[in-house]
Amino acid sequence: MTARPEIPPAHSTASLRPDTVVVAGGRPVPEHDAPVGPSIVLTSTYRGAGGLDGADRAYGRYTNPTWEDVEEVLARLEQAQQPGLLYASGLAAIASVLALVPAGGCLVMPRHSYQGSLALAADLESRGLLTVVTVDVADTGEVVDALDAADLLWLESPTNPMLEVADLPALLAAARERGVLTCVDNTFATPLVQRPLEHGADVVVHSVTKYLAGHSDVVLGAAVTSDPGLRNRLKAHRSLHGAIPGPFEAWLALRGMRTLALRIERSSASAGELARRLQEHPAVLEVRYPGLPGDPGHERAAAQMDGFGSVVAIVPAGDVGAVEAAVDSLRVWTPATSLGGVESLIERRRRHHEEPRSVPETLLRLSVGIENVEDLWEDLDRALRAMDR
Numbered sequence: 001m002t003a004r005p006e007i008p009p010a011h012s013t014a015s016l017r018p019d020t021v022v023v024a025g026g027r028p029v030p031e032h033d034a035p036v037g038p039s040i041v042l043t044s045t046y047r048g049a050g051g052l053d054g055a056d057r058a059y060g061r062y063t064n065p066t067w068e069d070v071e072e073v074l075a076r077l078e079q080a081q082q083p084g085l086l087y088a089s090g091l092a093a094i095a096s097v098l099a100l101v102p103a104g105g106c107l108v109m110p111r112h113s114y115q116g117s118l119a120l121a122a123d124l125e126s127r128g129l130l131t132v133v134t135v136d137v138a139d140t141g142e143v144v145d146a147l148d149a150a151d152l153l154w155l156e157s158p159t160n161p162m163l164e165v166a167d168l169p170a171l172l173a174a175a176r177e178r179g180v181l182t183c184v185d186n187t188f189a190t191p192l193v194q195r196p197l198e199h200g201a202d203v204v205v206h207s208v209t210k211y212l213a214g215h216s217d218v219v220l221g222a223a224v225t226s227d228p229g230l231r232n233r234l235k236a237h238r239s240l241h242g243a244i245p246g247p248f249e250a251w252l253a254l255r256g257m258r259t260l261a262l263r264i265e266r267s268s269a270s271a272g273e274l275a276r277r278l279q280e281h282p283a284v285l286e287v288r289y290p291g292l293p294g295d296p297g298h299e300r301a302a303a304q305m306d307g308f309g310s311v312v313a314i315v316p317a318g319d320v321g322a323v324e325a326a327v328d329s330l331r332v333w334t335p336a337t338s339l340g341g342v343e344s345l346i347e348r349r350r351r352h353h354e355e356p357r358s359v360p361e362t363l364l365r366l367s368v369g370i371e372n373v374e375d376l377w378e379d380l381d382r383a384l385r386a387m388d389r
Contacts (some may be wrong), residue, residue: 016193019261026069026254040251041065061239066247070254071207074224077191078204081226085234086250090187090207091116092243093221095185096234097203098152099185101130105151110137112162114185114207115354117154137171138164138297144174155184155201157194158297161349161365163288166295168304172200187211187340192264193307194216197226203234210340211310213253214263220245220253229324263342263370267310270376271368275312275375283384286360311339312366318387323348323362325388332379333372339367344376 005011016024018304036125044060057063067086074084087093094117102109107121111134118134125132133150135143143166147153153175157166175182183203184196186295190211206212208220213255225231238244268291275289290301291308301308316323333346345367349355368376 008214014077018077019075019163022192022257025073025076038069038251038254039064040247042247044079045366048332050095053141060246061242062235063327064244064250066250066254070257071222072247073254073257074191074212074222077195078197078224079195080190080197080204080224082224082228082231084222084224085231085238086136086208086245086253087221087223087238088243088245090114090205090209090221091120092238092241093205093207093223094185095120096223096243097205098124098130098154099237100181100230100233101152103129103261104131105153106131106133106149108133108135108143108150108155108180109154110135110156110159110164110166111356111358112137112159112164113154113156114160114187115352117156117157117185118356119198119354121154140167142169142277143171147175147178147180148316150175150178150180153182155182155196156188156310157184158188158290158301159264160188160312161355161363163290163295163297163311165290165300167300168194168196168199168201176200187304188217188266188309188311190260192261193268193309194305195223196221199304200341202227202230207340208253209266209338211213212260212340213256214260214341216255216338216343218249218252218256220249236299249330255294264307264310266370267368268307270370270373271312271366272308273373274366274368274377278312278314278380281381283317283387284314285317286315308367312368314362314364315368316364316384316387318362320348322387323364324351326383327364329383329386330379332364332375339365341367342370344369344371364384 046057046274071084075117107130124130133146135146182201184201186204187210189205203225206222209224223234273292278287280286289312333344336345347349349365350361
């Protein structure tokens with residue numbers, strides 16, 4: 001059963017710009033004495049008698065008004081024609097999309113992707129449910145060649161953690177010509193920086209945990225599509241597998257999204273400044289950031305993104321022990337996994353056993369937060385220089 005099969009016209013935010021949508025979307029109907037902010041609806045079931053149709057909520061595993069507020073905003077941000085779908089985690093949303101691959105079908109995905117996506121795909125392959133083909137997503141020809149046998153093309157751009165940039169318009173068009181379903185993980189960019197549905201993607205997924213919620217205090221995911229049939233399939237999978245979010249987590253996510261534009265503006269500016277300085281640092285061998293003119297993905301990112309994001313990857317000159325000691329000595333940066341919060345996080349990605357071996361052993365992923373950029377730089381510069389002593 002599907003509540004709100006299309007985005008409601010009342011108090012619509014369709015004509016507003018994205019940085020206003022995150023503030024104005026998902027609000028109660030503007031009536032006299034109405035609350036300004038949405039309520040948290042805590043219920044497991046809904047009143048009703050007689051037959052059920054697609055407009056009935058019926059039961060708490062199918063939908064919740066608090067979820068729907070977030071789903072409306074996500075749809076507006078991604079320019080989707082259908083409400084989004086909120087999930088218990090980013091990986092739950094990913095699992096729902098991968099379930100679209102028919103039994104024995106072929107999944108094409110970047111060799112550098114979120115490790116959860118790679119691990120889930122590998123698990124499905126080990127059980128004979130599908131075949132996985134990994135590609136260098138920055139090599140458009142290689143990806144297109146792999147599409148002839150594909151049922152689903154999974155894309156990340158920029159990739160996690162190598163920050164490679166895919167030619168989204170070209171790859172999505174090639175997949176569409178071949179009848180291949182497409183999904184783009186848009187977690188790193190967010191809809192304020194990149195909207196894959198506009199380039200022809202069938203589905204977009206997010207780890208709402210990251211930039212959208214933005215405060216490192218909830219675990220949520222989302223899938224967004226303009227195709228009613230696809231949305232129904234995804235929603236059925238969510239309901240059947242119980243991959244549903246809690247109302248309180250949904251409410252926290254929407255509250256966090258109110259400041260998304262400001263957080264992205266601040267963190268992206270700081271990421272660009274730090275990347276430029278790190279290029280000149282004596283203890284850094286390589287910097288990856290699409291905003292740098294010399295970065296391999298710079299021209300593509302400039303053409304298809306409204307900015308370059310807030311994640312920087314560096315390869316320091318020390319060995320693993322020295323790099324981990326440097327990370328542990330940081331005072332402003334927090335050594336932790338995840339990304340997209342208000343605090344700046346740093347992590348050696350290969351500490352995760354699932355991370356691809358093609359990721360450099362000492363690569364550090366920097367999720368730049370909203371602290372003063374000079375404090376971030378002084379802390380990082382001190383820790384990196386200490387490796388040479």
